[in-house]
Amino acid sequence: MWRYILRRLLSGVVTIWFIATATFFAMHFVPGDPLSSERAMSPEIRKNLQIKYGLDQPLAHQYILFLRNMLHGDFGISFTQQNRRVNDIIREHFPVSALLGIVSLIIATVGAVLWGAVSAHYRRRWPDSAIMLLVIVAVSLPGFVTAALVQWLVLALNRQWGFTVLPVAGWGTWKHLLLPAWVLGLSTMAYMTRLMRASLLEVAHADYLRTARAKGLSAHRIFFRHQLRNALLPVITVLGPAIAAITTGGFVVELMFAIPGLGRYFVEAVQQLDYTVIMGTTVFYGAFLVLMVLLVDIIYGVVDPRIRVAR
Amino acid sequence: MSAVFRILLLCLFFNLSAFAADGVDVAGQRISIALKSEPPTLNSLQASDVVSSFILNHVMEGLLQYNMRNELVAGVAERWQLREDGATFWLRRNALWSDGKPVTARDFVFAWRQVLIPATASRYAFILFPIKNAERVNRGELPADQLGVKAIGDYQIDVQFERPCPYFLGLTAFATYNPLREDFVLARGGSYAADAKDMLFNGPFLLTRWDHGAHLTLQKNKKYWNAAAIRLQEIDIPYITADASAVFNLFQEGSIAMAQLDTATLQEASARGAPMQLFDTGALYFLEFNLQPNRMTANVHLRRAIQAIFAQEQLTDKVIGMPGNLPTFSLFPRSVKGINGNFRDEFPPTPPPRGMAIAKQELALAQSELGIKQWPPLVLLASVSATGKRQAEYFQQLLQTGLNIPVRIDNQIFKLTIEKMNRGDFDIAMAGWLPDFDDAITFGDLLASWNENNRGRYNSPRYDALVNAANATGDQSKRMLYFSEMQKMLIDDVPILPTFESTEIYAINPELHGVSRALFGGDLDFRHAYVEALAK
Numbered sequence: 001m002w003r004y005i006l007r008r009l010l011s012g013v014v015t016i017w018f019i020a021t022a023t024f025f026a027m028h029f030v031p032g033d034p035l036s037s038e039r040a041m042s043p044e045i046r047k048n049l050q051i052k053y054g055l056d057q058p059l060a061h062q063y064i065l066f067l068r069n070m071l072h073g074d075f076g077i078s079f080t081q082q083n084r085r086v087n088d089i090i091r092e093h094f095p096v097s098a099l100l101g102i103v104s105l106i107i108a109t110v111g112a113v114l115w116g117a118v119s120a121h122y123r124r125r126w127p128d129s130a131i132m133l134l135v136i137v138a139v140s141l142p143g144f145v146t147a148a149l150v151q152w153l154v155l156a157l158n159r160q161w162g163f164t165v166l167p168v169a170g171w172g173t174w175k176h177l178l179l180p181a182w183v184l185g186l187s188t189m190a191y192m193t194r195l196m197r198a199s200l201l202e203v204a205h206a207d208y209l210r211t212a213r214a215k216g217l218s219a220h221r222i223f224f225r226h227q228l229r230n231a232l233l234p235v236i237t238v239l240g241p242a243i244a245a246i247t248t249g250g251f252v253v254e255l256m257f258a259i260p261g262l263g264r265y266f267v268e269a270v271q272q273l274d275y276t277v278i279m280g281t282t283v284f285y286g287a288f289l290v291l292m293v294l295l296v297d298i299i300y301g302v303v304d305p306r307i308r309v310a311r
Numbered sequence: 312m313s314a315v316f317r318i319l320l321l322c323l324f325f326n327l328s329a330f331a332a333d334g335v336d337v338a339g340q341r342i343s344i345a346l347k348s349e350p351p352t353l354n355s356l357q358a359s360d361v362v363s364s365f366i367l368n369h370v371m372e373g374l375l376q377y378n379m380r381n382e383l384v385a386g387v388a389e390r391w392q393l394r395e396d397g398a399t400f401w402l403r404r405n406a407l408w409s410d411g412k413p414v415t416a417r418d419f420v421f422a423w424r425q426v427l428i429p430a431t432a433s434r435y436a437f438i439l440f441p442i443k444n445a446e447r448v449n450r451g452e453l454p455a456d457q458l459g460v461k462a463i464g465d466y467q468i469d470v471q472f473e474r475p476c477p478y479f480l481g482l483t484a485f486a487t488y489n490p491l492r493e494d495f496v497l498a499r500g501g502s503y504a505a506d507a508k509d510m511l512f513n514g515p516f517l518l519t520r521w522d523h524g525a526h527l528t529l530q531k532n533k534k535y536w537n538a539a540a541i542r543l544q545e546i547d548i549p550y551i552t553a554d555a556s557a558v559f560n561l562f563q564e565g566s567i568a569m570a571q572l573d574t575a576t577l578q579e580a581s582a583r584g585a586p587m588q589l590f591d592t593g594a595l596y597f598l599e600f601n602l603q604p605n606r607m608t609a610n611v612h613l614r615r616a617i618q619a620i621f622a623q624e625q626l627t628d629k630v631i632g633m634p635g636n637l638p639t640f641s642l643f644p645r646s647v648k649g650i651n652g653n654f655r656d657e658f659p660p661t662p663p664p665r666g667m668a669i670a671k672q673e674l675a676l677a678q679s680e681l682g683i684k685q686w687p688p689l690v691l692l693a694s695v696s697a698t699g700k701r702q703a704e705y706f707q708q709l710l711q712t713g714l715n716i717p718v719r720i721d722n723q724i725f726k727l728t729i730e731k732m733n734r735g736d737f738d739i740a741m742a743g744w745l746p747d748f749d750d751a752i753t754f755g756d757l758l759a760s761w762n763e764n765n766r767g768r769y770n771s772p773r774y775d776a777l778v779n780a781a782n783a784t785g786d787q788s789k790r791m792l793y794f795s796e797m798q799k800m801l802i803d804d805v806p807i808l809p810t811f812e813s814t815e816i817y818a819i820n821p822e823l824h825g826v827s828r829a830l831f832g833g834d835l836d837f838r839h840a841y842v843e844a845l846a847k
Contacts, residue, residue: 032726037359040763041434044450048432082352083505092523151560158564168560170550171525258552260525273726
């Protein structure tokens with residue numbers, strides 16, 4: 001087990017190095033200039049800025065310098081936020097995205113298991129059809145539409161009741177968290193509901209369930225101990241990528257709910273060609289994704305002894 | 312590990328700080344607003360954007376300042392004298408830093424030298440170039456102590472000019488000219504202005520909270536020399552987002568006192584009957600033609616034909632559809648000062664010849680000069696924003712139906728628009744210009760052949776001579792004649808085709824009064840704002 005984890009970690013390091021290198025060169029070959037702004041610069045002012053950010057060095061030299069700093073965990077200073085270190089940006093804003101991501105993932109998973117179970121239980125009857133219809137709607141709606149609809153609805157409610165039931169945007173209290181987390185988790189919840197339903201139905205006809213029923217176990221016990229646990233496997237498989245997608249993909253939600261998360265910096269850095277922030281966030285998210293996938297593989301083994309890696 | 316810890320902390324304290332901010336608080340004289348983005352830097356040496364200037368204008372003060380009517384008034388300097396070869400400023404004795412020490416002449420000398428030394432790499436270093444030797448210090452050819460500025464005692468500053476600069480007083484109100492205290496800045500090392508605690512203030516407000524990307528708070532500075540004139544106790548900024556509909560929702564909820572409106576939210580605001588306020592931005596928008604020889608747009612008759620069929624009112628009223636945008640055909644907006652009053656009143660521009668007949672005539676001339684029958688498609692460079700796209704489509708339609716010239720729209724994100732403009736990879740570009748200071752030259756030298764912002768590469772020796780002449784004298788009546796000549800030349804040569812002067816429209820809480828907008832290097836101005844309950 002430990003050797004397996006070590007091997008996966010080592011290959012993870014190579015993956016991250018590859019991501020960093022590919023991003024570094026792709027970024028430098030994208031047309032556009034990180035230093036440009038509305039106001040054109042004189043050659044002298046431009047030279048001063050290039051020296052400040054090390055852009056006067058040959059690209060190979062910049063790359064080696066970047067790798068060396070990365071090994072020390074230092075990604076330099078942002079081009080647009082001129083007084084802030086990239087490390088500080090990640091340290092201050094990732095926890096916000098992570099908290100939002102975790103809450104939305106909890107909402108998504110709990111919701112998916114619940115609706116999936118209801119839907120499987122009432123298979124081919126009206127609750128099933130209703131849930132499946134809602135699932136299609138939820139998967140098809142892009143985040144910015146859901147966000148706008150939800151804000152509009154909450155605003156109408158607040159006006160109706162004459163006090164702020166839930167704030168429409170902002171960050172700082174648990175109330176601020178609910179709407180964006182729900183919006184962010186909605187499409188994940190929808191496709192996990194489908195997965196859950198399908199896999200519950202699949203295991204419903206398994207031999208071990210027939211055995212369990214024959215033994216005379218309670219329906220409650222059959223469902224939780226045997227059916228649900230086995231049906232959870234495919235859901236856990238998509239959980240790894242879903243965690244990454246939710247924590248990194250919150251850009252639109254963070255923008256529309258005025259949340260100071262890292263997703264905004266990630267996307268804006270690309271638009272602004274903020275070289276150091278692009279590198280810092282990409283490498284950080286790359287490492288995060290590698291870790292999450294590894295974590296899911298380990299959890300997988302816990303849930304399903306058949307695929308436990310114990311060589 | 313620390314990230315996990317922070318998540319736990321966030322969870323723990325989430326419940327405790329639960330309280331919803333109010334847009335306006337009459338008793339406490341405090342307001343809440345939203346900001347479009349995190350200020351990129353609050354170090355006045357480096358700040359070059361609107362959001363940073365907005366904060367700096369509230370927490371810092373230069374030698375002079377603009378009042379709410381955008382007129383120059385005393386700041387740290389209580390009197391001054393402007394000459395052809397330089398200027399002298401006498402500082403007030405009661406101007407204090409937020410730690411209680413007096414603001415002295417040395418603080419200005421230190422800051423101005425810092426702006427110019429190459430290691431600072433200040434984008435706005437050029438705005439100090441009227442000072443003697445400034446450009447050479449910035450190039451690293453002279454040490455900073457050779458800069459033409461001297462502190463005489465604690466309260467007098469002598470400035471020597473490189474060339475006459477009749478608009479120098481206005482420059483001293485610009486954030487790059489703000490004072491900085493040497494001992495404080497040096498003690499902070501590279502982290503000056505990285506956080507609120509790493510700054511010293513001398514303006515009407517203090518920055519007391521700065522959670523990056525999330526929350527800023529400005530509180531009244533009791534040590535400010537003119538504190539009696541400042542009525543707001545606090546400006547809270549708990550929301551940072553560029554999303555106009557989110558901001559408008561916050562306004563409707565009552566969480567913020569003002570919300571800038573775009574086309575969509577404007578409709579909603581009008582439907583709800585929300586009170587609104589218009590602000591002039593001082594900005595000019597225009598089409599920029601690429602005049603490099605290999606381009607069709609290098610032909611003046613083609614440009615005149617486009618000028619002849621273009622009706623500015625149609626663009627502002629029907630296409631953009633926001634109130635207040637003023638159609639124009641002059642390079643100089645209405646806010647530009649003339650000899651005594653407004654430049655545009657004193658030197659009204661002659662409208663260009665317009666109409667289909669003239670367009671046809673000019674187009675025929677262009678075709679015979681270029682020797683073509685069928686027009687190749689022209690590339691129109693525009694932004695990816697909704698209004699950018701709409702405007703581009705309007706011009707495409709106009710050229711196609713009016714002149715039978717096909718147009719290919721090239722929508723690009725901001726950085727690539729700039730890149731393509733610098734490379735000359737366009738025929739027509741949609742561009743704009745915001746003035747930095749209160750003088751016609753901030754617009755006039757835009758089309759000088761040496762100006763890097765002249766991306767269409769207009770190159771007219773006569774125009775250059777006019778710019779040089781305007782730069783060589785301090786006599787305003789002479790200078791205004793030169794600018795009037797430039798105005799005439801541009802309508803005739805059409806290197807750019809002005810479209811409109813822009814305004815911004817806000818939904819505003821009716822209890823909030825006295826908000827204005829800085830025209831030169833700034834944004835909204837709350838220094839003279841106050842809240843007052845509506846009469847029942």
